[in-house]
Amino acid sequence: MSGKPKLHYVNGRGRMESIRWLLAAAGVEFEEQFIETKEDLEKLLSDGLLLFQQVPMVEIDGMKMVQTRAILSYIAAKYNLYGKDLKERALIDMYVEGTTDLMGIIMYLPFQPPEAKEKNLALITDKATTRYFPVYEKAFKGRISNIPTIKKFLQPGSQRKPPPDEKYIAQVKQIFNI
Template identity: 70%
Template sequence: MAEKPKLYYFNGRGRMESIRWLLAVAGVEFEEVILETREQYLKLLEDGFLLFQQVPLVEIDGMKLTQTQAILSYLAAKYNLYGKDLKETALINMYTGGISDLMFLIMVHYFKPAEEKEKEIEFILEKAKSRYFPAFEKAFKTRISNIPTIKKFLQPGSQRKPPPDDHYVATVKKVLQI
């Protein structure tokens, strides 16, 4: 039996969450190494595992993969989730690009100074409601939520992470020294 993929990231959603979702869709169990200390991060750097000195990192099939989009592409191809033809693959890439854009808006928000957060939340909500949510709701909200492996992933006790909180932000800042 093949080893479970091993995911290296912080104890939160961030850039790893879409990877967790894709593994959940594929019904693939995975292990996680939660980064909590600067030393853990430096060890990954020293071992040469972080190509661009950043996480997420996924260890799978004897490889150490970085860069979220590259990881997602690999997993989608490996588990036959990349569309039945080139047109479907292009649609998948469009949606994953949109998800990536929206996630970046949200992730960066948590790391901004408090005085900027209040103003920016309005901007993020407006953009999410007018630009991103309509595209996702038209296409697959109901279909996706009815996939048995996604239902399982959304249940309490799964490996899904909660939204970022102050502890998560402090840990990321400490580990990455930002």
């Protein structure tokens, strides 16, 4: 595939949001093909396009890539955003893994039963405020939000997705049988 990368995912943040952010940081325009129904997902599966039978999937440079970390690594290396040496790459990987851990606990909260949400929200809030946010607030947030391409991505009207609402949650549950 030549031209713009094409992203295949539901029309929401989820595991694709970090990929959108990285493409924005690189100044790369991309297209999105939203999975809106269970049939859309089944078509990707039956066409054999989803290694490990899961999304997100990104079409880029003639490949159909899955696995968020692999996609992020590829894009970062392709656009020279993966550090100038091994030490910088290790630091980048630590931030990425920390973000992945944090998103892993946050992302599933809306899909939990109502009785579990309050208890889990308190645990997530505690972990986020004591373990993760201090790391990002030290220097990371200021540096990242001042990159012109990221500033543009954070503006209204960009391809950044809003936080999940009830409609999105219902759609994701239907598509993925949750």
